[in-house]
Amino acid sequence: MNGPHDMGGLHGMGPVRIEKNEPVFHARWEGRVYALSIAIRAWNKWNIDTGRHHIELIPAAEYFRMSYYERWFVRLVDLLVETGLVTREEVARGKRARGSPKAVPALPAAQVGSPSGGRAVGRSDAQVAPRYRVGQRVRARTINPAGHTRLPRYARGRLGTIHRDHGVFVFPDTNAHNQGEKPQHVYSVRFAARELWGDQASPRDSVHLDMWDDYLEPA
Amino acid sequence: MSTTRRDFLAAAVGAAAQSPASAHEHDHDHEHDHQVVPSDLTLRVKSLESLLVEKGLVDPAALDALVDTYEHKVGPRNGARVIARAWVDPGYKQRLLADARAAVAELGYNSIQSENLVALENGPKLHNLVVCTLCSCYPSWLIGLPPVWYKSAAYRSRAVIDPRGVLRELGLELAEDVEVRVWDSTAELRYIVVPERPSGSESLGEQALTELVTRDSMIGVAKVAMSHTGDRK
Numbered sequence: 001m002n003g004p005h006d007m008g009g010l011h012g013m014g015p016v017r018i019e020k021n022e023p024v025f026h027a028r029w030e031g032r033v034y035a036l037s038i039a040i041r042a043w044n045k046w047n048i049d050t051g052r053h054h055i056e057l058i059p060a061a062e063y064f065r066m067s068y069y070e071r072w073f074v075r076l077v078d079l080l081v082e083t084g085l086v087t088r089e090e091v092a093r094g095k096r097a098r099g100s101p102k103a104v105p106a107l108p109a110a111q112v113g114s115p116s117g118g119r120a121v122g123r124s125d126a127q128v129a130p131r132y133r134v135g136q137r138v139r140a141r142t143i144n145p146a147g148h149t150r151l152p153r154y155a156r157g158r159l160g161t162i163h164r165d166h167g168v169f170v171f172p173d174t175n176a177h178n179q180g181e182k183p184q185h186v187y188s189v190r191f192a193a194r195e196l197w198g199d200q201a202s203p204r205d206s207v208h209l210d211m212w213d214d215y216l217e218p219a
Numbered sequence: 220m221s222t223t224r225r226d227f228l229a230a231a232v233g234a235a236a237q238s239p240a241s242a243h244e245h246d247h248d249h250e251h252d253h254q255v256v257p258s259d260l261t262l263r264v265k266s267l268e269s270l271l272v273e274k275g276l277v278d279p280a281a282l283d284a285l286v287d288t289y290e291h292k293v294g295p296r297n298g299a300r301v302i303a304r305a306w307v308d309p310g311y312k313q314r315l316l317a318d319a320r321a322a323v324a325e326l327g328y329n330s331i332q333s334e335n336l337v338a339l340e341n342g343p344k345l346h347n348l349v350v351c352t353l354c355s356c357y358p359s360w361l362i363g364l365p366p367v368w369y370k371s372a373a374y375r376s377r378a379v380i381d382p383r384g385v386l387r388e389l390g391l392e393l394a395e396d397v398e399v400r401v402w403d404s405t406a407e408l409r410y411i412v413v414p415e416r417p418s419g420s421e422s423l424g425e426q427a428l429t430e431l432v433t434r435d436s437m438i439g440v441a442k443v444a445m446s447h448t449g450d451r452k
Contacts (some may be wrong), residue, residue: 006352007376008352008379008380009376010376013371013372016377016385017373018389019368029264032282032286035285036267039278040277055354076267080271086270091270094269108281112285113285150406152352152353152405186408190400204396208403210408211406
């Protein structure tokens with residue numbers, strides 16, 4: 001979706017300021033929201049793409065106003081309710097509805113911090129042939145899906161070169177909406193900075209984006 | 220209450236809109252000292268946590284352990300060890316650049332969330348810079364959770380269109396003949412920069428080199444200097 005999260009190339013966002021000796025969390029609630037979000041993932045009620053999409057669904061004005069972990073909190077509540085783990089009434093009251101079942105936590109404390117191992121996140125074992133080869137010229141498709149996508153607006157319609165084939169990954173545009181994994185290759189694609197931004201950019205510079213087969217067409 | 224901290228956070232949120240916190244400028248001495256968010260978030264999060272615990276959906280001890288992991292066990296020191304090893308051991312550097320996930324696992328750094336990793340080597344004529352314009356993708360198990368500025372609208376919007384300007388603002392002026400490559404983390408690949416080993420460090424051992432490597436140098440917004448003050452972690 002062409003949401004507020006897709007901000008590459010926007011102006012007016014102010015200077016970048018690095019906070020010295022920044023704490024990991026600026027307040028206790030931030031750490032709790034982070035930990036709740038990680039712990040609840042163990043229920044496998046939604047995938048990482050659905051999770052990202054629910055941040056994007058926060059209305060634009062709210063998205064810009066909110067701090068990072070406030071967005072996480074809103075996302076967490078929305079997904080908990082949507083997947084039926086809790087009801088809005090329970091959230092409002094902060095109490096379990098009478099007669100609702102009591103579960104056993106999916107992530108016990110003893111498991112925290114142990115690497116999950118195995119296949120890396122997003123990767124698929126499916127045998128899928130790559131549509132493009134390293135060195136090939138490609139064009140990022142012009143698409144404007146209303147749902148989730150990882151093809152930023154600033155790269156759409158632009159010419160690039162396949163720099164590296166990362167292998168086969170789950171396709172977020174379908175996976176976020178529970179429409180299947182649609183496994184396909186992901187490539188690092190090099191776009192010359194001038195192709196993206198015009199003459200104001202240095203002729204030496206480039207931006208590399210990771211792109212799925214479905215984001216590309218032959219140039 | 221430091222106003223600069225509040226300004227900093229407000230800028231980081233990138234809000235053109237006024238934050239509700241501007242309506243509460245008075246001093247605080249408690250934990251939501253540094254927020255620009257409605258103060259009731261503390262209560263709302265507490266209430267959600269107790270609900271989820273009551274329903275048996277989360278184990279409070281697991282939450283404590285998660286916070287402790289990210290506050291105390293995972294941080295840029297892990298990444299710094301990887302970089303220092305790459306500087307002193309050419310074979311290791313080769314493995315790191317070829318398959319970073321396997322190479323960092325050699326040092327015991329397995330991603331808690333099982334993420335993919337790519338290492339990018341800086342040189343005298345090549346500077347790599349990492350961003351995630353769409354969200355906040357970042358190799359947390361190697362350099363800690365991302366700082367506020369990395370997740371800010373300012374960095375996410377500008378790093379791709381004006382990387383040299385951003386670097387200049389942060390005190391790193393790159394010569395025109397240096398190539399800048401920006402890596403926008405749009406998929407499930409996480410990027411770590413292998414900064415240049417500083418000149419004058421030839422006699423230093425791996426341990427001393429580890430001390431020199433900063434978080435920001437592994438994102439690509441700083442170089443590694445022979446000594447650095449005011450550790451940015």
